[in-house]
Amino acid sequence: MPHHTTPTPLSGTLMCQAMWARDGRQLADFYATALGTTVSQTFPDDEGNDIAFAFHLNATMHLFYTSPSFTAPDWPAQDLPFHLDLAFDDVHTAEQRLVEMGATKPDHQPGGTHWTVLLDPSGQPFCIHSTH
Incomplete structure (x- = not known):
């Protein structure tokens, strides 16, 4: 009878999340x-033009690349490879502020009263929730 060992569990940390947009x-x-x-950091391309922009929250870098060929997903017709969920103490006020900042609210709202889907300025869906 073969002897199987249990592999040591991994314990990585999320160092960076990156997104692309026009x-x-x-x-x-x-x-x-x-x-x-x-935004606290910028990263240039080979010609010296800033093409990536970052900020840090705790130990995680959030990095946003400029891509002239970027196309937003056709959500909800297309599945999303991933999306962000943000939590706020006052979701109603947060939604109003985010819309003022350039987000839009699509008609399709699959979360009912549990979460709200918004589209960020690049057209990518993200969800907002209550912290409570």
Whole structure:
């Protein structure tokens, strides 16, 4: 009878999440403001043009790349490979502020009263929830 050993569990940490948009700076500013911080780093391309923009929350870098060929997903017709969920103490006020900042609210709202789907300025869906 073969002897099987249990592998040692991994214990990695999330170091960075990255997103692409036609305007990485606009998207970085949007999410930084939504999360109560500011863009703190930029990264240039080979010609010296800033093409990536970042901020840090705790130990995680949030990085937003400019990609002229970026196309937002056709949600809900297309499945999403991933999306962000943000939590706020006052979801109603947060929704109003996020819309003022450039988000839009699609008609399709699959979360009922549990969460609200918004589209960020690049057209990518994200959800907002209550922290309670």
